[in-house]
Amino acid sequence: MSNAWNEGYFTDEGYTYGYSREINPVFQRYCLLLRGFATLESTDGHHCELGFGQGVSINIHAAGNPGTYVGTDFHPGQAAHAIGLANDWGSDARLYDDSFEQLLARHDLPQFDSISLHGIWTWVSRDNHKLIVEFVRRHLKPGGHVYISYNCFPGWSPMAPLRQLFSLHDRFASQASARPDQRIDAALQFSEALLAANPNYANSVPGLDAKLQSIKGQNRQYVAHEYFNRDWNCMYFTDVVDALAPAKLDYATTAVPLDTVDPLNLSAEGMDFLEGIEHPVMREQARDYFVNQNFRRDLYVRGANRLSASEHRERMLGTRFVLMQLADSVAGSVTGPAGSATLQADIYGPVLDALADDAYVPKTLRHLLEASPALGYGDVEQAINVLIGMGAVAPCQSEAAEKLAQARCNTLNLQLCRRSLFDHKIQVLASPVTGGGVTVSRFQQLFLISIKQGKTRPADWALLAWGIIGGQGEGLLKNGKALTTAEENIAELTEQAEAFAEQSLVILKALKIV
Ligand SMILES: C[S@@+](CC[C@H](N)C(=O)[O-])C[C@H]1O[C@@H](n2cnc3c(N)ncnc32)[C@H](O)[C@@H]1O
Structure with missing residues (x-):
């Protein structure tokens, strides 16, 4: 396949067929609501995914959410797969094999309620960052939100030089005629040999060899996209905040529900320290040092509107939730960067029982609270959030949207x-x-x-x-x-x-x- 179009992106190996719940607008709106942000919610919204890979998530979301979808991925094989699947179910989603630059040049796109980019930002050039930001500036509705995930510092600091070696080997020392998997294996072998020769880098970063061994065991499609692109712009949280500002975006919250549960992520000392930082961006950045964050999943809003305490509570109470597994199969503990916590049986027991009632049909938070009279609003809200973080529960859309x-x-x-x-x-x-x-x-x-x-x-x-x-x-x-x-x-x-x-x-x- 000719690759004159690929801007240094590793396109010889197609991407995986995975699904990501964070790209679901329903899930995103829940994360925003949890933190008290108003969101756009309508049954005729427009949503966009940039860089949809094989298009599994965009097809699932285009079917599951009312309204319309637009998406692009410049890999023609992947776009063809995504479009083929969309055609199979008669979707009206508009899926393209445009580059971000080509998508920006279109004049027939709507204003979007949400724009998502999962696993894109780190692996494209600074010029593409500017194109993406301009796309959001032009096409996101006021009040709309952006979901973006990316590799970040400080968590990536020890590994970044190793990733650089893979990509340099592929660029300078690989045989152009070799198959992609052979080029990847050759780069991994070269890096292993380099580490075995005891460079000071390896001596100053413990555990590199184990990391390399784990990469060798990973799916080659994933390894190709994660480590072998010409562009790899790992950034600090604050740098992304700055980069997105021209699109009038403000950082709102994480799309990882368990991140909001401090005791799972931070020591008491860490919590105390962070409490002393007034500026929210500085605090969030400092938090990344405490958890040694290497990958962020973030939600940004264009024109952040905070709900009043009573409206926030009312909307949370009206939101429905559903179990994704049998109640008695939910793990009794949960783990975060600061350690594990046992789910308190006197809180989680009644909440899980109430969720399982009536053949597991979705229940509003109000219903769960009424069904567990010994529990307060805060207990039930937090239990549901932890269960969502564990993947045991999911937030639901309105019944009108469901129909x-x-x-x-x-x-x-x-x-x-x-x-x-x-x-x-x-x-x-x-x-x-x-x-x-x-x-x-x-x-x-x-x-x-x-x-x-x-x-x-x-x-x-x-x-x-x-x-x-x-x-x-x-x-x-x-x-x-x-x-x-x-x-x-x-x-x-x-x-x-x-x-x-x-x-x-x-x-x-x-x-x-x-
Ligand atoms: C790591 S993959 C992530 C795919 C998908 N979002 C997912 O998480 O499954 C990055 C995707 O971005 C696409 N991509 C990279 N640069 C692009 C560009 N300039 N324009 C359009 N798509 C691009 C690639 O083809 C690839 O499918």
Whole structure:
């Protein structure tokens, strides 16, 4: 493939097919609301994703959220994949293979309620930063928000020189004719040899070798995009605040709910120290030193409007939440940079019970509070936030929005399940309840096809799955061992289908995926 268009971005290896909940406008609005910010919420909003990769998240969100979507990724293979999927479910999303510069030159784009860029900022040039900022300046509505994630200092300081070595080896010492995976392996081997020769750099940074070994074990597509681009602009939080200011953006809050729970992230000494810093930007930057932050997921607003305390509470009380797993499977503790905390049974027990009531249907915070009379508003709000941070609970959109998204999600999910007949690339389905994605493995998607065909017994779901997988010459692994006979494979699939029936279906029904 000619790569004259790629501006030094490592495009020889396509990106992964992952899903990111932080790009979901419903999730973003919850994070903003939690911190008392007013957000734009309408059933005919416009949303944009810059650099959508293979387009899994943008398709899920375009189906799950009412309104319209625009997105671009200049990798034509990835854009073709995203557009192919959008066409499959009849989406009206406008997906392009424009560079950011080309997208900026369009005159037919709306004003957006939200613009998201996940895993983009660090890996593009300073010129592209300016284009992105200009795009936001022109196209974000007043009151709209931006989600942006990026690698940052100080957490990256020890590793940055190692990343530089990979990219330099690829540029100066790789054979241009070698396959991308061979070029990556060669750069990793070169770096390993360099570290083994005891440079002072390695002596002053403990643990580099272990880090290199862990990178060697990672998915090559991910490694290519994370470490092998010509551009790699790791920045401090404050530098990003400055860079986004010309688009009239102010930092609002993190899109990582657990970041808002101080005891999980900071020592008592750290909390005391930060409390003494008045300026919010300085405080947030200093906080990155305490947690040694290396990757930030942030929300910015154009024209930050704070809700009054009573309006904030009222909106929180009116927000619905839903469990993403069985209540009794939620872990009893949670871990952050400052250590682990046990979830207090007298708080989390009643909240989880209330969420599980009535076949797990979504409940408002008001309902959860009424169902747990011994708990105060603050207890329930924090418990829900921690559970969201753990991925056990998700915020929901309005019932009106859910109704508008239902048919779209049904069509997309059917197409995704059909794709599972051929491969396991996309292991996520769209929920009209949360507006976002839910992990559903290939086998589980095959079980859903069988359910759609009217089969009610897990043993029949397993037979359908085995017919597909076995027919393609594939088989399952159990405890790391390949199952070789049809009987063994069917028995394992039946076990998985029974677990799916007992543990997953109730959740998928509450999420209106089934
Ligand atoms: C690390 S990937 C992240 C993809 C996606 N946001 C995700 O998280 O799955 C970065 C993406 O940005 C795209 N990209 C890089 N530079 C670009 C540019 N100048 N214009 C448009 N897309 C670009 C790449 O093709 C790549 O798919």
